[in-house]
Amino acid sequence: MSYHWNWGILLSPVSTGEPTTYLGWLMSGFWVTIVVSLSAWVIALIVGSFFGVLRTLPNRTLAAIGTVYVAIFRNIPLIVQFFTWYLVIPELLPVSLGNWFKQLPPTAQFFSSSILCLGLFTAARVCEQVRSGINALPKGQRAAGLALGLTQWQTYRYVLLPVAYRIIVPPITSEFLNIFKNSAVASTIGLLELSAQARQLVDYTAQAYESFIAVTVAYMVINLVVMQLMRMLEHRTRLPGYIGGK
Incomplete structure:
Protein backbone atom coordinates (compact mmCIF):
# COMPACT_ATOMS: atom_id res chain seq x y z
CA MET A 1 0.00 0.00 0.00
CA SER A 2 1.56 3.29 -1.10
CA TYR A 3 -0.49 5.50 1.21
CA HIS A 4 1.67 7.58 3.57
CA TRP A 5 0.21 7.51 7.07
CA ASN A 6 0.72 10.67 9.11
CA TRP A 7 -1.25 10.85 12.34
CA GLY A 29 -17.26 19.85 14.44
CA PHE A 30 -17.74 17.34 17.26
CA TRP A 31 -19.27 19.97 19.55
CA VAL A 32 -21.42 21.39 16.75
CA THR A 33 -22.79 17.88 16.18
CA ILE A 34 -23.52 17.49 19.90
CA VAL A 35 -25.25 20.88 20.24
CA VAL A 36 -27.34 20.53 17.07
CA SER A 37 -28.36 16.95 17.84
CA LEU A 38 -29.33 17.58 21.47
CA SER A 39 -31.24 20.74 20.59
CA ALA A 40 -33.07 18.91 17.80
CA TRP A 41 -33.82 16.02 20.17
CA VAL A 42 -35.60 18.36 22.59
CA ILE A 43 -37.83 19.53 19.73
CA ALA A 44 -38.34 15.96 18.51
CA LEU A 45 -39.36 14.67 21.94
CA ILE A 46 -41.82 17.51 22.63
CA VAL A 47 -43.38 17.70 19.16
CA GLY A 48 -43.32 13.93 18.68
CA SER A 49 -45.05 13.34 22.01
CA PHE A 50 -47.72 15.92 21.15
CA PHE A 51 -48.57 14.36 17.81
CA GLY A 52 -48.24 10.87 19.25
CA VAL A 53 -50.95 11.73 21.76
CA LEU A 54 -53.09 13.27 19.00
CA ARG A 55 -52.94 10.02 17.03
CA THR A 56 -54.42 8.07 19.96
CA LEU A 57 -57.29 10.44 20.77
CA PRO A 58 -60.86 9.34 19.98
CA ASN A 59 -61.37 12.59 18.05
CA ARG A 60 -60.88 11.64 14.38
CA THR A 61 -59.99 15.17 13.28
CA LEU A 62 -57.17 15.49 15.78
CA ALA A 63 -55.95 11.98 15.00
CA ALA A 64 -55.95 12.84 11.30
CA ILE A 65 -53.79 15.92 11.97
CA GLY A 66 -51.19 13.69 13.60
CA THR A 67 -51.37 11.23 10.72
CA VAL A 68 -50.82 13.98 8.14
CA TYR A 69 -47.81 15.28 10.06
CA VAL A 70 -46.20 11.85 10.12
CA ALA A 71 -46.96 11.22 6.45
CA ILE A 72 -45.34 14.49 5.38
CA PHE A 73 -42.18 14.36 7.46
CA ARG A 74 -41.48 10.64 7.11
CA ASN A 75 -41.97 10.46 3.35
CA ILE A 76 -39.87 13.42 2.24
CA PRO A 77 -36.10 12.66 2.09
CA LEU A 78 -34.17 14.35 4.89
CA ILE A 79 -31.80 16.14 2.53
CA VAL A 80 -34.78 17.70 0.72
CA GLN A 81 -36.16 18.88 4.04
CA PHE A 82 -32.84 20.51 4.92
CA PHE A 83 -32.83 22.54 1.70
CA THR A 84 -36.51 23.37 2.17
CA TRP A 85 -35.96 24.80 5.64
CA TYR A 86 -32.87 26.72 4.61
CA LEU A 87 -33.91 28.03 1.19
CA VAL A 88 -37.70 27.82 0.82
CA ILE A 89 -39.26 28.43 4.25
CA PRO A 90 -37.67 31.91 4.69
CA GLU A 91 -39.32 32.94 1.39
CA LEU A 92 -42.73 31.77 2.63
CA LEU A 93 -42.54 33.65 5.93
CA PRO A 94 -43.89 37.19 6.35
CA VAL A 95 -41.49 39.63 4.69
CA SER A 96 -40.21 41.13 7.95
CA LEU A 97 -39.55 37.72 9.51
CA GLY A 98 -37.98 36.35 6.33
CA ASN A 99 -35.67 39.36 6.04
CA TRP A 100 -34.72 39.02 9.70
CA PHE A 101 -33.67 35.41 9.11
CA LYS A 102 -31.68 36.31 5.97
CA GLN A 103 -29.81 39.03 7.87
CA LEU A 104 -28.61 36.62 10.53
CA PRO A 105 -24.95 35.55 10.39
CA PRO A 106 -24.54 32.50 8.13
CA THR A 107 -23.64 30.27 11.07
CA ALA A 108 -26.84 31.23 12.89
CA GLN A 109 -28.86 30.46 9.75
CA PHE A 110 -27.20 27.05 9.41
CA PHE A 111 -27.76 26.26 13.09
CA SER A 112 -31.41 27.30 13.27
CA SER A 113 -32.37 25.61 9.99
CA SER A 114 -30.56 22.40 10.95
CA ILE A 115 -32.06 22.20 14.43
CA LEU A 116 -35.61 22.82 13.22
CA CYS A 117 -35.34 20.45 10.28
CA LEU A 118 -33.70 17.63 12.21
CA GLY A 119 -36.02 18.09 15.19
CA LEU A 120 -39.26 18.04 13.19
CA PHE A 121 -38.09 15.15 10.99
CA THR A 122 -37.22 13.04 14.04
CA ALA A 123 -40.45 14.11 15.77
CA ALA A 124 -42.43 12.18 13.16
CA ARG A 125 -40.56 9.04 14.13
CA VAL A 126 -40.89 9.73 17.87
CA CYS A 127 -44.61 10.28 17.28
CA GLU A 128 -44.97 6.70 16.06
CA GLN A 129 -43.05 5.37 19.04
CA VAL A 130 -45.25 7.29 21.50
CA ARG A 131 -48.40 6.18 19.69
CA SER A 132 -47.27 2.55 19.82
CA GLY A 133 -46.42 2.85 23.50
CA ILE A 134 -49.85 4.25 24.36
CA ASN A 135 -51.69 1.68 22.23
CA ALA A 136 -49.72 -1.12 23.90
CA LEU A 137 -51.30 -0.29 27.24
CA PRO A 138 -54.44 -2.13 28.40
CA LYS A 139 -57.50 -0.14 27.35
CA GLY A 140 -58.77 -0.39 30.89
CA GLN A 141 -56.14 2.07 32.06
CA ARG A 142 -57.69 4.92 30.08
CA ALA A 143 -61.17 3.93 31.23
CA ALA A 144 -60.02 3.74 34.84
CA GLY A 145 -58.50 7.22 34.68
CA LEU A 146 -61.69 8.71 33.24
CA ALA A 147 -63.80 6.78 35.77
CA LEU A 148 -61.83 8.41 38.58
CA GLY A 149 -62.94 11.80 37.32
CA LEU A 150 -59.76 12.74 35.53
CA THR A 151 -60.01 14.76 32.35
CA GLN A 152 -58.68 13.39 29.07
CA TRP A 153 -55.49 15.47 29.51
CA GLN A 154 -55.04 14.37 33.12
CA THR A 155 -55.51 10.74 32.13
CA TYR A 156 -52.67 11.04 29.62
CA ARG A 157 -50.51 13.09 31.98
CA TYR A 158 -50.82 10.94 35.09
CA VAL A 159 -51.85 7.47 33.85
CA LEU A 160 -50.92 6.69 30.24
CA LEU A 161 -47.78 8.62 29.34
CA PRO A 162 -45.69 7.74 32.43
CA VAL A 163 -46.09 4.05 31.58
CA ALA A 164 -45.88 4.45 27.79
CA TYR A 165 -42.57 6.31 28.01
CA ARG A 166 -41.09 3.47 30.04
CA ILE A 167 -42.16 0.92 27.44
CA ILE A 168 -40.64 2.79 24.51
CA VAL A 169 -37.21 3.49 25.97
CA PRO A 170 -35.50 0.88 23.69
CA PRO A 171 -36.95 2.18 20.38
CA ILE A 172 -36.51 5.78 21.52
CA THR A 173 -32.85 4.97 22.08
CA SER A 174 -32.54 4.07 18.40
CA GLU A 175 -34.10 7.38 17.38
CA PHE A 176 -31.76 9.22 19.76
CA LEU A 177 -28.78 7.55 18.10
CA ASN A 178 -30.16 8.28 14.63
CA ILE A 179 -30.41 11.99 15.30
CA PHE A 180 -26.63 12.18 15.81
CA LYS A 181 -25.99 10.28 12.59
CA ASN A 182 -28.58 12.25 10.61
CA SER A 183 -26.96 15.51 11.72
CA ALA A 184 -24.26 14.78 9.12
CA VAL A 185 -26.77 15.76 6.42
CA ALA A 186 -26.65 19.33 7.78
CA SER A 187 -23.30 19.72 6.04
CA THR A 188 -25.20 19.98 2.74
CA ILE A 189 -26.46 23.45 3.69
CA GLY A 190 -23.09 24.62 5.02
CA LEU A 191 -23.05 23.65 8.70
CA LEU A 192 -19.52 22.63 9.70
CA GLU A 193 -20.42 19.65 11.86
CA LEU A 194 -18.21 16.62 12.40
CA SER A 195 -18.37 15.02 8.95
CA ALA A 196 -18.04 18.40 7.18
CA GLN A 197 -14.90 19.19 9.20
CA ALA A 198 -13.52 15.79 8.23
CA ARG A 199 -14.00 16.55 4.54
CA GLN A 200 -12.43 19.96 5.03
CA LEU A 201 -9.42 18.31 6.67
CA VAL A 202 -9.07 16.01 3.67
CA ASP A 203 -9.25 18.96 1.27
CA TYR A 204 -6.38 20.71 3.04
CA THR A 205 -4.16 17.74 3.93
CA ALA A 206 -5.10 14.86 1.58
CA GLN A 207 -4.90 12.57 4.66
CA ALA A 208 -8.26 10.92 4.13
CA TYR A 209 -7.72 7.79 6.20
CA GLU A 210 -6.61 9.63 9.35
CA SER A 211 -9.47 12.09 9.01
CA PHE A 212 -12.29 9.62 8.62
CA ILE A 213 -10.89 7.12 11.12
CA ALA A 214 -10.87 9.93 13.68
CA VAL A 215 -14.45 10.85 12.78
CA THR A 216 -15.54 7.21 12.98
CA VAL A 217 -14.08 6.97 16.49
CA ALA A 218 -15.87 10.20 17.46
CA TYR A 219 -19.25 8.85 16.31
CA MET A 220 -18.58 5.57 18.10
CA VAL A 221 -17.87 7.46 21.33
CA ILE A 222 -21.13 9.38 20.97
CA ASN A 223 -23.09 6.18 20.33
CA LEU A 224 -21.51 4.31 23.23
CA VAL A 225 -22.22 7.16 25.66
CA VAL A 226 -25.83 7.48 24.49
CA MET A 227 -26.42 3.72 24.70
CA GLN A 228 -24.98 3.56 28.20
CA LEU A 229 -27.07 6.50 29.42
CA MET A 230 -30.25 5.09 27.90
CA ARG A 231 -29.49 1.65 29.34
CA MET A 232 -29.22 3.23 32.79
CA LEU A 233 -32.47 5.12 32.20
CA GLU A 234 -34.24 1.93 31.12
CA HIS A 235 -32.98 0.09 34.19
CA ARG A 236 -34.12 2.84 36.58
CA THR A 237 -37.57 3.31 35.03
CA ARG A 238 -38.62 -0.26 34.17
CA LEU A 239 -41.93 -1.48 35.60
CA PRO A 240 -42.72 -5.06 36.71
CA GLY A 241 -45.03 -6.80 34.30
CA TYR A 242 -44.04 -4.70 31.28
CA ILE A 243 -41.38 -5.09 28.59
CA GLY A 244 -37.98 -5.17 30.27
CA GLY A 245 -39.50 -5.23 33.73
CA LYS A 246 -38.79 -7.80 36.42
Whole structure:
Protein backbone atom coordinates (compact mmCIF):
# COMPACT_ATOMS: atom_id res chain seq x y z
CA MET A 1 0.00 0.00 0.00
CA SER A 2 1.56 3.29 -1.10
CA TYR A 3 -0.49 5.50 1.21
CA HIS A 4 1.67 7.58 3.57
CA TRP A 5 0.21 7.51 7.07
CA ASN A 6 0.72 10.67 9.11
CA TRP A 7 -1.25 10.85 12.34
CA GLY A 8 0.82 13.84 13.37
CA ILE A 9 -1.09 15.94 10.85
CA LEU A 10 -3.94 16.16 13.34
CA LEU A 11 -1.75 18.19 15.68
CA SER A 12 -0.35 20.42 12.96
CA PRO A 13 -1.49 24.06 12.68
CA VAL A 14 -4.11 24.54 9.98
CA SER A 15 -2.88 26.07 6.74
CA THR A 16 -5.58 28.76 6.73
CA GLY A 17 -3.77 30.77 9.41
CA GLU A 18 -6.37 30.17 12.12
CA PRO A 19 -4.97 29.72 15.65
CA THR A 20 -5.91 26.04 15.82
CA THR A 21 -4.89 22.59 14.66
CA TYR A 22 -6.62 20.12 12.37
CA LEU A 23 -7.65 18.22 15.48
CA GLY A 24 -9.16 21.49 16.67
CA TRP A 25 -11.25 21.56 13.52
CA LEU A 26 -12.53 18.07 14.26
CA MET A 27 -13.28 18.95 17.89
CA SER A 28 -15.17 22.03 16.74
CA GLY A 29 -17.26 19.85 14.44
CA PHE A 30 -17.74 17.34 17.26
CA TRP A 31 -19.27 19.97 19.55
CA VAL A 32 -21.42 21.39 16.75
CA THR A 33 -22.79 17.88 16.18
CA ILE A 34 -23.52 17.49 19.90
CA VAL A 35 -25.25 20.88 20.24
CA VAL A 36 -27.34 20.53 17.07
CA SER A 37 -28.36 16.95 17.84
CA LEU A 38 -29.33 17.58 21.47
CA SER A 39 -31.24 20.74 20.59
CA ALA A 40 -33.07 18.91 17.80
CA TRP A 41 -33.82 16.02 20.17
CA VAL A 42 -35.60 18.36 22.59
CA ILE A 43 -37.83 19.53 19.73
CA ALA A 44 -38.34 15.96 18.51
CA LEU A 45 -39.36 14.67 21.94
CA ILE A 46 -41.82 17.51 22.63
CA VAL A 47 -43.38 17.70 19.16
CA GLY A 48 -43.32 13.93 18.68
CA SER A 49 -45.05 13.34 22.01
CA PHE A 50 -47.72 15.92 21.15
CA PHE A 51 -48.57 14.36 17.81
CA GLY A 52 -48.24 10.87 19.25
CA VAL A 53 -50.95 11.73 21.76
CA LEU A 54 -53.09 13.27 19.00
CA ARG A 55 -52.94 10.02 17.03
CA THR A 56 -54.42 8.07 19.96
CA LEU A 57 -57.29 10.44 20.77
CA PRO A 58 -60.86 9.34 19.98
CA ASN A 59 -61.37 12.59 18.05
CA ARG A 60 -60.88 11.64 14.38
CA THR A 61 -59.99 15.17 13.28
CA LEU A 62 -57.17 15.49 15.78
CA ALA A 63 -55.95 11.98 15.00
CA ALA A 64 -55.95 12.84 11.30
CA ILE A 65 -53.79 15.92 11.97
CA GLY A 66 -51.19 13.69 13.60
CA THR A 67 -51.37 11.23 10.72
CA VAL A 68 -50.82 13.98 8.14
CA TYR A 69 -47.81 15.28 10.06
CA VAL A 70 -46.20 11.85 10.12
CA ALA A 71 -46.96 11.22 6.45
CA ILE A 72 -45.34 14.49 5.38
CA PHE A 73 -42.18 14.36 7.46
CA ARG A 74 -41.48 10.64 7.11
CA ASN A 75 -41.97 10.46 3.35
CA ILE A 76 -39.87 13.42 2.24
CA PRO A 77 -36.10 12.66 2.09
CA LEU A 78 -34.17 14.35 4.89
CA ILE A 79 -31.80 16.14 2.53
CA VAL A 80 -34.78 17.70 0.72
CA GLN A 81 -36.16 18.88 4.04
CA PHE A 82 -32.84 20.51 4.92
CA PHE A 83 -32.83 22.54 1.70
CA THR A 84 -36.51 23.37 2.17
CA TRP A 85 -35.96 24.80 5.64
CA TYR A 86 -32.87 26.72 4.61
CA LEU A 87 -33.91 28.03 1.19
CA VAL A 88 -37.70 27.82 0.82
CA ILE A 89 -39.26 28.43 4.25
CA PRO A 90 -37.67 31.91 4.69
CA GLU A 91 -39.32 32.94 1.39
CA LEU A 92 -42.73 31.77 2.63
CA LEU A 93 -42.54 33.65 5.93
CA PRO A 94 -43.89 37.19 6.35
CA VAL A 95 -41.49 39.63 4.69
CA SER A 96 -40.21 41.13 7.95
CA LEU A 97 -39.55 37.72 9.51
CA GLY A 98 -37.98 36.35 6.33
CA ASN A 99 -35.67 39.36 6.04
CA TRP A 100 -34.72 39.02 9.70
CA PHE A 101 -33.67 35.41 9.11
CA LYS A 102 -31.68 36.31 5.97
CA GLN A 103 -29.81 39.03 7.87
CA LEU A 104 -28.61 36.62 10.53
CA PRO A 105 -24.95 35.55 10.39
CA PRO A 106 -24.54 32.50 8.13
CA THR A 107 -23.64 30.27 11.07
CA ALA A 108 -26.84 31.23 12.89
CA GLN A 109 -28.86 30.46 9.75
CA PHE A 110 -27.20 27.05 9.41
CA PHE A 111 -27.76 26.26 13.09
CA SER A 112 -31.41 27.30 13.27
CA SER A 113 -32.37 25.61 9.99
CA SER A 114 -30.56 22.40 10.95
CA ILE A 115 -32.06 22.20 14.43
CA LEU A 116 -35.61 22.82 13.22
CA CYS A 117 -35.34 20.45 10.28
CA LEU A 118 -33.70 17.63 12.21
CA GLY A 119 -36.02 18.09 15.19
CA LEU A 120 -39.26 18.04 13.19
CA PHE A 121 -38.09 15.15 10.99
CA THR A 122 -37.22 13.04 14.04
CA ALA A 123 -40.45 14.11 15.77
CA ALA A 124 -42.43 12.18 13.16
CA ARG A 125 -40.56 9.04 14.13
CA VAL A 126 -40.89 9.73 17.87
CA CYS A 127 -44.61 10.28 17.28
CA GLU A 128 -44.97 6.70 16.06
CA GLN A 129 -43.05 5.37 19.04
CA VAL A 130 -45.25 7.29 21.50
CA ARG A 131 -48.40 6.18 19.69
CA SER A 132 -47.27 2.55 19.82
CA GLY A 133 -46.42 2.85 23.50
CA ILE A 134 -49.85 4.25 24.36
CA ASN A 135 -51.69 1.68 22.23
CA ALA A 136 -49.72 -1.12 23.90
CA LEU A 137 -51.30 -0.29 27.24
CA PRO A 138 -54.44 -2.13 28.40
CA LYS A 139 -57.50 -0.14 27.35
CA GLY A 140 -58.77 -0.39 30.89
CA GLN A 141 -56.14 2.07 32.06
CA ARG A 142 -57.69 4.92 30.08
CA ALA A 143 -61.17 3.93 31.23
CA ALA A 144 -60.02 3.74 34.84
CA GLY A 145 -58.50 7.22 34.68
CA LEU A 146 -61.69 8.71 33.24
CA ALA A 147 -63.80 6.78 35.77
CA LEU A 148 -61.83 8.41 38.58
CA GLY A 149 -62.94 11.80 37.32
CA LEU A 150 -59.76 12.74 35.53
CA THR A 151 -60.01 14.76 32.35
CA GLN A 152 -58.68 13.39 29.07
CA TRP A 153 -55.49 15.47 29.51
CA GLN A 154 -55.04 14.37 33.12
CA THR A 155 -55.51 10.74 32.13
CA TYR A 156 -52.67 11.04 29.62
CA ARG A 157 -50.51 13.09 31.98
CA TYR A 158 -50.82 10.94 35.09
CA VAL A 159 -51.85 7.47 33.85
CA LEU A 160 -50.92 6.69 30.24
CA LEU A 161 -47.78 8.62 29.34
CA PRO A 162 -45.69 7.74 32.43
CA VAL A 163 -46.09 4.05 31.58
CA ALA A 164 -45.88 4.45 27.79
CA TYR A 165 -42.57 6.31 28.01
CA ARG A 166 -41.09 3.47 30.04
CA ILE A 167 -42.16 0.92 27.44
CA ILE A 168 -40.64 2.79 24.51
CA VAL A 169 -37.21 3.49 25.97
CA PRO A 170 -35.50 0.88 23.69
CA PRO A 171 -36.95 2.18 20.38
CA ILE A 172 -36.51 5.78 21.52
CA THR A 173 -32.85 4.97 22.08
CA SER A 174 -32.54 4.07 18.40
CA GLU A 175 -34.10 7.38 17.38
CA PHE A 176 -31.76 9.22 19.76
CA LEU A 177 -28.78 7.55 18.10
CA ASN A 178 -30.16 8.28 14.63
CA ILE A 179 -30.41 11.99 15.30
CA PHE A 180 -26.63 12.18 15.81
CA LYS A 181 -25.99 10.28 12.59
CA ASN A 182 -28.58 12.25 10.61
CA SER A 183 -26.96 15.51 11.72
CA ALA A 184 -24.26 14.78 9.12
CA VAL A 185 -26.77 15.76 6.42
CA ALA A 186 -26.65 19.33 7.78
CA SER A 187 -23.30 19.72 6.04
CA THR A 188 -25.20 19.98 2.74
CA ILE A 189 -26.46 23.45 3.69
CA GLY A 190 -23.09 24.62 5.02
CA LEU A 191 -23.05 23.65 8.70
CA LEU A 192 -19.52 22.63 9.70
CA GLU A 193 -20.42 19.65 11.86
CA LEU A 194 -18.21 16.62 12.40
CA SER A 195 -18.37 15.02 8.95
CA ALA A 196 -18.04 18.40 7.18
CA GLN A 197 -14.90 19.19 9.20
CA ALA A 198 -13.52 15.79 8.23
CA ARG A 199 -14.00 16.55 4.54
CA GLN A 200 -12.43 19.96 5.03
CA LEU A 201 -9.42 18.31 6.67
CA VAL A 202 -9.07 16.01 3.67
CA ASP A 203 -9.25 18.96 1.27
CA TYR A 204 -6.38 20.71 3.04
CA THR A 205 -4.16 17.74 3.93
CA ALA A 206 -5.10 14.86 1.58
CA GLN A 207 -4.90 12.57 4.66
CA ALA A 208 -8.26 10.92 4.13
CA TYR A 209 -7.72 7.79 6.20
CA GLU A 210 -6.61 9.63 9.35
CA SER A 211 -9.47 12.09 9.01
CA PHE A 212 -12.29 9.62 8.62
CA ILE A 213 -10.89 7.12 11.12
CA ALA A 214 -10.87 9.93 13.68
CA VAL A 215 -14.45 10.85 12.78
CA THR A 216 -15.54 7.21 12.98
CA VAL A 217 -14.08 6.97 16.49
CA ALA A 218 -15.87 10.20 17.46
CA TYR A 219 -19.25 8.85 16.31
CA MET A 220 -18.58 5.57 18.10
CA VAL A 221 -17.87 7.46 21.33
CA ILE A 222 -21.13 9.38 20.97
CA ASN A 223 -23.09 6.18 20.33
CA LEU A 224 -21.51 4.31 23.23
CA VAL A 225 -22.22 7.16 25.66
CA VAL A 226 -25.83 7.48 24.49
CA MET A 227 -26.42 3.72 24.70
CA GLN A 228 -24.98 3.56 28.20
CA LEU A 229 -27.07 6.50 29.42
CA MET A 230 -30.25 5.09 27.90
CA ARG A 231 -29.49 1.65 29.34
CA MET A 232 -29.22 3.23 32.79
CA LEU A 233 -32.47 5.12 32.20
CA GLU A 234 -34.24 1.93 31.12
CA HIS A 235 -32.98 0.09 34.19
CA ARG A 236 -34.12 2.84 36.58
CA THR A 237 -37.57 3.31 35.03
CA ARG A 238 -38.62 -0.26 34.17
CA LEU A 239 -41.93 -1.48 35.60
CA PRO A 240 -42.72 -5.06 36.71
CA GLY A 241 -45.03 -6.80 34.30
CA TYR A 242 -44.04 -4.70 31.28
CA ILE A 243 -41.38 -5.09 28.59
CA GLY A 244 -37.98 -5.17 30.27
CA GLY A 245 -39.50 -5.23 33.73
CA LYS A 246 -38.79 -7.80 36.42
